[in-house]
Amino acid sequence: MGSSNYEPTNKAVKWFEDRLPILGLLHGTVGAGYLAPRNLNYWWNFGSLAGFMLVVQIITGVVLVMHYTPHVDMAFRAVEHIMRDVNYGWLIRYIHSNGASMFFVVVYIHILRGMYFGSYKSPREVLWFLGLVIYLLMMATGFMGYVLPWGQMSFWGATVITNLFGAFDFYDGMGEGILHLLWGGFSVDNPTLQRFFSLHYLLPFVIVGVVILHIWALHLPGSNNPLGIDAKGPGDKIPFHPYYTAKDAFGLSFFIVIFAIFIFYMPNIMGHPDNYIEANPMVTPPHIVPEWYYLPFYTILKAVPDKLFGVIAMFASILIFFVLPWLDGSKVRSAKFRPTTAFFFWLFLVNALFLGYLGTKLPDEIMIDMAGGIDALTLGRISSVFYFAYFIVIVPWVSRRETTKPVPTSIAQSVLDSRKEG
């Protein structure tokens, strides 16, 4: 990853380093050997926070597995056994279940930071792709993890989401074939639970692998920065350690306080109460909703009347991020110097949050009491159209037409300028 000038002074360490230069690798990746732009703001903390959350989820997950039984007759009870009988089992499970939400919060902020400051733009496109692959793997992992407690929302969420894949029915029996493969049978049942369990354990380690590639791809061009200009001269960069290790440590500690408030004082607020009812294939909950982090995409799915095109729109809403580097034709990376882009970015964010909010509503729920009542479905359609318009129309057009503000010649220069002003 990072090229390193690591020179151990201790003889034994040097002997080892000559045979396996792993300390030099770490030194060049997260140590003093990695030179990072000097002007990274707190939005750059979220990468390391995401890494922390991945580790937390793996460690708590491995411990939970020691007490869990992946069987339809025993899974629900096994989770309650963890909550009631296992020493600190309640703590481990609440960390894991709230940790999933926190992981997504952190990753969403990390992605949005990349969007705002143009981190996806050349030469970091592959870095961006790898990040999106991690996100997609997280979606799959989170979904399968939610099925494991085998509550009502586990079962019915799994039924709804797996059924979406049945929309790919391009020849006779294809949709059904896909479903049978996903389920391991003719409906969501024990084989489904067991394969989801297996994959839920596997995918986090795949994520670890892609994270390593993600960091590798990061260290070739180096981190982007709030100005979006290349860090060139020695005055532009500072060693990762001690500067960013200190900053990340502070950010992490603060983040843990927030995380702890959820774990200890509102551990169930991110979950659905129906998941404390054991799965029952004979009783459908009146309102099936996925976890909060899928809600914007769920609204897009519901906005399209046709099932196949709804599913395609839902996947497209995520996959479209892959072409963002080419949709954006601006020569300037950071939205700091692109006022119109910045405005639309915030509008996009508000719209995405609104899509998420609509995801919790029934389609025919009246949201605005005017013009005979505007329901959630209508608003969801308008919001979905804006979502895609942002990528297909607004970004390509604005990025190519916008008059950007003057960009500083170097990071060091901008520091010196603000020094004069201050």
Add this chain to the structure above:
Amino acid sequence: MLKVIKNIGLMTLAVSAMTIGGITGANAAAASAYPIKKHDWPHAGPFGTFDKAALQRGLQVYKEVCAACHSLDMVAFRELTALGYNADEVKAFAAEYDFPDGLDDEGEEKSRKGLAQDYFPSPYGNEEEARESNNGAFPPDFSLLGKSREHLSLFTPWNSIYGEDYIVGILNTYHDEAPDGVELAEGMSYNEAFPGNQIAMAPPLSEDMVEYADGTPATTEQMAKDVATFMYWAAEPKLEERKKMGLKVIIFMSILTILLYFVNKSVWRNIKKGDDLA
């Protein structure tokens, strides 16, 4: 940074403006659908602990009234020490129940007295038997009802409905007769708090139905609150331990955060000012 904060502020304003419209509408609808009163539970809040006297009274209501139809599958007698009973009292409580104990030499079923490690026995052998005795309805298990009937909202906490309040709501909002225009199905009762208002459970509580060991007057309101407290404990038995540990973790991490803030500040002092460039 200032600009970012301003932008976030504007965005928050926009989002709240949008959601408040929806919320006020939803509130109006919720008010009629959920006439559930909020109570001040001693176990709520960051320092909340269970009212042990209420837990013991709630256990008595469960045992003497609810247990006739509702199971409590996931709670073992040994856990009752959390209600303030000592080990001997728990053993005596368990011994009031009989449990099957395999077969004797002649192949006849044996039974034994309950032990502390046993779980509360179910009133029915299976779901079919339970439905047969209850006009086709299946009385839900009590172990997790306190948590599975909650509706918690992070961003609009005033819209949250807590499990204990819901249980009290169910127990206290029976009508003797259905309002005009509502046709009740055979064997159903009218209940304001229950979704759809038709509930298969007949009004379970009546004044002085139990005689509390501690002499508390057994009004239906009192019994409802006591059994709701007990059910919330059954659903979340580690609540006190959790909140106690949370306080320690948050105090520790807050102090560490303050220290790390100053560490970070001192590490960055020269770089921030650009002294190395001048």
